[in-house]
Amino acid sequence: MSTFDTFRSAFGALRSHRLRSALTMLGILIGIAAVILTVGLGQGAQAQVQSEISKLGSNLLVVTPGSTTSSTGIRGGRGTSSTLTNGDAAALATASVAPDIRAVAATSTSMQSVTAGTTNWTTTVVGTTPSWAQVRARDLSAGRFVTQDDVNQARPVAVLGSETVTELFNGRSPVGQSVSINGSSFTVVGVLQAIGSTSTTANEDDQVIVPQTTFATRVAANSTRAAVSTIYIEATSQATLTAAYQEAKALLLTRHGVTSTTADFTLSSQQSLLQTATATDRTLTILLGGVAGISLLVGALGIANMMLVSVAERVREIGLRKALGATPAAVRQQFLVEASSLGVSGGVLGLLLAGAGAAVLPHFLAQPVRISPAAAAAAVGVSLLIGVVAGVYPAGRAARLAPIDALRND
Amino acid sequence: MTGPVLSLRDVRKTYVMGDLSVDALAGVSMDVHEGEYVAVMGPSGSGKSTLMHILGCLDVPTSGTYELAGTDVSRMTETELAEIRNRRIGFVFQGFNLLPSLNAWRNVELPLLYAGVPRDERRQRAARALDRVGLADRLDHRPGELSGGQQQRVAVARALVTDPSLILADEPTGNLDSRSTADVLGLFEELSGAGRTIMLITHEEDVAAAAQRTVRIRDGLVDQAGGAA
Ligand SMILES: Nc1ncnc2c1ncn2[C@@H]1O[C@H](COP(=O)(O)OP(=O)(O)OP(=O)(O)O)[C@@H](O)[C@H]1O
Ligand SMILES: [Mg+2]
Numbered sequence: 337m338s339t340f341d342t343f344r345s346a347f348g349a350l351r352s353h354r355l356r357s358a359l360t361m362l363g364i365l366i367g368i369a370a371v372i373l374t375v376g377l378g379q380g381a382q383a384q385v386q387s388e389i390s391k392l393g394s395n396l397l398v399v400t401p402g403s404t405t406s407s408t409g410i411r412g413g414r415g416t417s418s419t420l421t422n423g424d425a426a427a428l429a430t431a432s433v434a435p436d437i438r439a440v441a442a443t444s445t446s447m448q449s450v451t452a453g454t455t456n457w458t459t460t461v462v463g464t465t466p467s468w469a470q471v472r473a474r475d476l477s478a479g480r481f482v483t484q485d486d487v488n489q490a491r492p493v494a495v496l497g498s499e500t501v502t503e504l505f506n507g508r509s510p511v512g513q514s515v516s517i518n519g520s521s522f523t524v525v526g527v528l529q530a531i532g533s534t535s536t537t538a539n540e541d542d543q544v545i546v547p548q549t550t551f552a553t554r555v556a557a558n559s560t561r562a563a564v565s566t567i568y569i570e571a572t573s574q575a576t577l578t579a580a581y582q583e584a585k586a587l588l589l590t591r592h593g594v595t596s597t598t599a600d601f602t603l604s605s606q607q608s609l610l611q612t613a614t615a616t617d618r619t620l621t622i623l624l625g626g627v628a629g630i631s632l633l634v635g636a637l638g639i640a641n642m643m644l645v646s647v648a649e650r651v652r653e654i655g656l657r658k659a660l661g662a663t664p665a666a667v668r669q670q671f672l673v674e675a676s677s678l679g680v681s682g683g684v685l686g687l688l689l690a691g692a693g694a695a696v697l698p699h700f701l702a703q704p705v706r707i708s709p710a711a712a713a714a715a716v717g718v719s720l721l722i723g724v725v726a727g728v729y730p731a732g733r734a735a736r737l738a739p740i741d742a743l744r745n746d
Numbered sequence: 747m748t749g750p751v752l753s754l755r756d757v758r759k760t761y762v763m764g765d766l767s768v769d770a771l772a773g774v775s776m777d778v779h780e781g782e783y784v785a786v787m788g789p790s791g792s793g794k795s796t797l798m799h800i801l802g803c804l805d806v807p808t809s810g811t812y813e814l815a816g817t818d819v820s821r822m823t824e825t826e827l828a829e830i831r832n833r834r835i836g837f838v839f840q841g842f843n844l845l846p847s848l849n850a851w852r853n854v855e856l857p858l859l860y861a862g863v864p865r866d867e868r869r870q871r872a873a874r875a876l877d878r879v880g881l882a883d884r885l886d887h888r889p890g891e892l893s894g895g896q897q898q899r900v901a902v903a904r905a906l907v908t909d910p911s912l913i914l915a916d917e918p919t920g921n922l923d924s925r926s927t928a929d930v931l932g933l934f935e936e937l938s939g940a941g942r943t944i945m946l947i948t949h950e951e952d953v954a955a956a957a958q959r960t961v962r963i964r965d966g967l968v969d970q971a972g973g974a975a
Pocket of ligand 2: 794795840
């Protein structure tokens with residue numbers, strides 16, 4: 337029996353029980369659509385977090401004070417008393433000590449009320465060095481960034497984030513204007529280009545950058561004068577990221593006179609930030625995907641059930657076909673094709689439904705849904721597999737029927 | 747000189763239902779030679795259909811041997827048997843056994859489908875076979891849209907479509923009027939003339955008279971007295 341004839345015969349049989357076939361297919365359709373959508377939601381969320389974290393800069397390592405080793409819990413937590421210093425940053429930036437580190441930017445931050453004329457806005461003020469723009473991969477949309485000279489002279493200059501500009505200057509150009517922070521007057525010398533606000537990290541478009549030295553003398557309270565809240569490190573390349581990590585870690589351990597178990601700082605890479613940020617997303621995706629997978633399993637049972645009923649109903653037909661020369665293999669093949677056709681058509685329709693869902697859902701969830709071609713192909717493949725697996729037992733039963741028993745059944 | 751094409755030796759078929767066991771065939775021995783036209787007669791329940799099922803490799807004897815063209819059928823695999831049924835045997839079943847969802851020519855083409863004949867040729871040959879039984883104008887009718895006699899003739903057409911060397915027909919004229927009966931018997935006569943082996947089961951003496959010889963069966967045994975006729 338040719339492949340074409342096998343398919344024609346299978347579709348003929350499915351068509352003769354339209355409603356039953358459609359309902360069985362619906363089981364697979366719902367299961368496949370549910371799986372694709374949950375996976376798509378998970379991947380969408382992951383991609384979102386990923387793009388946000390990559391906005392921090394490239395080949396980035398982040399040092400924060402305090403340790404989060406599992407045995408002791410958090411030691412010397414953030415914001416209490418910082419263990420990082422500008423000296424640490426300077427040492428890290430020394431090429432002879434850490435050859436795989438390209439640039440280092442130490443930052444000190446403080447929430448401050450910033451005033452321009454009569455307008456008041458509370459935002460994060462960051463004291464740092466010129467390398468910050470390089471390390472964090474930020475460009476300017478107007479003016480210039482903080483220079484080494486500004487740092488050396490402790491000049492009262494400031495670079496504003498784009499949203500900060502909107503809040504304080506309401507669209508007017510701020511370069512050359514002055515703002516007041518903690519009672520001191522600063523001249524705005526530049527505006528950072530917007531990178532889009534982020535939800536997982538601080539708002540990168542709403543901040544004020546000032547020279548580190550100016551920050552210590554005019555912005556921060558005396559107690560935290562030299563305190564550094566974060567040191568950003570840029571490795572020379574993606575390939576040297578691990579080497580840079582080791583160098584930074586060794587250097588800081590030596591400088592602080594601690595071992596890795598008593599470390600008073602945390603060194604993390606973009607990769608580890610990403611992992612932490614996506615871990616919960618992934619758990620949720622797996623959980624939901626599991627539930628969706630169960631509905632797919634129920635759909636598979638539906639196919640198996642329908643095929644068993646179909647074999648029982650068609651004992652006479654099977655017997656006759658065998659009497660006329662159908663081999664057991666041909667009979668088995670026919671039922672397998674029927675079952676897998678149900679599976680695949682359910683899978684393809686489920687994929688279409690998921691596609692429609694992916695187009696509509698983001699309007700309600702504010703959450704991107706990403707259906708990759710691989711996931712789509714896998715869905716169709718899985719539905720085919722489900723059809724075949726669900727059809728194996730019923731098809732085997734049909735193939736084993738003795739022609740005479742099948743014929744006599746009346 | 748070749749041996750018999752069908753050879754039964756002490757064939758028994760026993761059906762067991764709980765405590766009760768029925769000997770549908772109680773030790774049948776018979777030979778049929780190639781090209782013979784044999785009628786099988788006997789009262790209802792005597793085992794005629796059971797005999798045909800065994801001869802057609804649809805059922806296996808409880809004991810005894812059946813050799814088809816010199817080969818012991820019990821040694822063959824399911825797949826080999828399917829092939830023999832497909833290529834060498836044409837069946838007309840007592841209950842027609844047409845598939846209700848398929849129209850006349852689709853029913854008739856079934857054996858060709860499993861023989862791997864291409865679609866165009868299948869339709870051609872099915873149409874020719876239906877023409878031979880006088881149903882050229884009923885190709886696209888489903889069994890439900892045909893009379894009992896017409897259905898029986900579709901069943902005959904299906905048995906002829908592969909041009910098999912052995913035709914096993916269980917009451918092929920049971921539902922036909924005398925004219926159609928004569929037509930079908932004329933067909934068998936023609937096939938017999940072309941060297942085909944035919945076994946025809948019937949209740950009617952005048953149908954049996956068309957055959958070269960008649961085997962009479964009673965209570966699962968070949969009736970020796972009648973068999974001589
Ligand atoms: N599957 C079965 N189970 C039990 N007994 C059976 C079965 N098939 C046939 N028999 C019995 O075997 C005997 C022979 O049956 P068979 O169908 O061969 O008769 P037949 O000669 O063809 O009769 P008819 O002329 O009415 O068609 C009957 O007594 C019948 O009851
Ligand atoms: Mg009978």
